[in-house]
Amino acid sequence: MSNTASASTGTEPLTLITGSGRGLGRALVAAALARGRRVVGLARSGAGALVETVELDLADAGAIAAVPGRLPAGPVDLVIHNAGVRGPVNGLDGVTPEAFGEVMSVNVLAPLLLTRALLPRLAPGATVVFISSRAGSCAEGADPDRDDLYGMSKAALNRGMVKLSQHHPQRFLALHPGWLRTDMGGGEADLDPAEAAEGLMEQIDDSGLPSGWFGDYAGAKVGW
Ligand SMILES: NC(=O)c1ccc[n+]([C@@H]2O[C@H](COP(=O)([O-])OP(=O)(O)OC[C@H]3O[C@@H](n4cnc5c(N)ncnc54)[C@H](OP(=O)(O)O)[C@@H]3O)[C@@H](O)[C@H]2O)c1
Structure with a gap:
């Protein structure tokens, strides 16, 4: 673990x-810290991190399995599977074994493997959030973008989330963050990531949202 500043050092859940x-x-991370949460980041590099960080490449299944042993002590009451890749944006031409492998590995397989590894550490009543996308919605995801593999990966992620909600007692949510001004979303996007993060944290704090929910950062249900 790279030891960067941690907002709290108590025994409260992670x-x-x-x-x-x-x-x-x-x-x-910033929105969770502002709510007084004890946050551990999982990232390929701890450089510039706001919190203590466990270094993790989500394409490495062995490293994912080792995550629980590298965490600070204490139960985990919230997991936000946020990392993702967009992959090719040229439709069917971009569907190669390599691209399929990377997009599905990072966007679908990794969150499922990490969830499984963390199950023994999850507090009763823990929430597991998958940052999904409206692009994975067959009902609402029609747009001109040709990020076909990305949309497929988010649809698969959503299905996995529902399966987990059917078979495990924790609360599982798939949340669309909006179109964001990030490296992935680009400069023309609608939302600042801080605004989206605030909305997402409000959804996560809303105990009325049931396990198996697919909704957006503002609380609207997204059609499957
Ligand atoms: N941006 C949008 O408009 C938009 C819309 C809908 C949904 N989303 C979803 O929101 C989430 C965050 O998107 P973003 O806009 O913040 O994307 P971003 O700016 O491209 O950042 C992607 C993040 O994923 C991490 N990541 C990628 N591959 C990884 C790997 N193999 N191992 C570990 N970490 C890896 C990156 O880490 P490194 O710094 O190490 O590369 C980075 O932190 C994604 O799940 C995305 O699908 C975004």
Whole structure:
């Protein structure tokens, strides 16, 4: 673990956030810290991190399995699977074995493997959030973008989230963060990541949202 500043050092439950070094993940770290949460980031590098960081490449299944043993002591009551890749943006031409492997590995397989590894550490009543996308919605995801693999990966992630909600007692949510001014979303996007992170934290804090929910940062349900 790289030892960067931690906002709190008590024995309160941990909040884990993947992709915590930049973009939405970094904004989620700040929003969680502002709520007094004890946050541990999971990122490929601890450089510039706002919190203590466990270094993790989500393409490495062995490293994912080792995460629980590298965390500080204490139960985990919130996991936010935020890290993701967009992959090719040229439609069917971009569907190569390599691109499929990377997009599905980081966006789908890694959050599922990490969830499984963390199950013994999850507090009763823990919430596990998958940062999804409206692009993964067959009902609402029609847009001109040709990020076909990305949309497929978020649809698969959503299905995995529902499966988890059916078979495990924790609360599982898939949340669309909006179109964000990040490296992935680009400068023309609608939302500052801090605004999205604030909305997402409000959704997470809303105990009325049931396990298996697919909604957006502002509380609206997203069609499957
Ligand atoms: N931006 C949007 O408009 C938008 C819209 C809908 C949904 N989303 C979703 O929101 C989430 C965050 O997106 P963003 O806009 O913040 O994206 P971003 O700016 O491109 O950041 C991506 C994050 O994922 C991490 N990551 C990628 N591959 C990784 C790997 N193999 N191992 C560990 N970390 C890895 C990156 O870490 P490094 O710094 O190490 O590369 C970075 O922290 C994603 O799940 C995305 O699909 C975004």
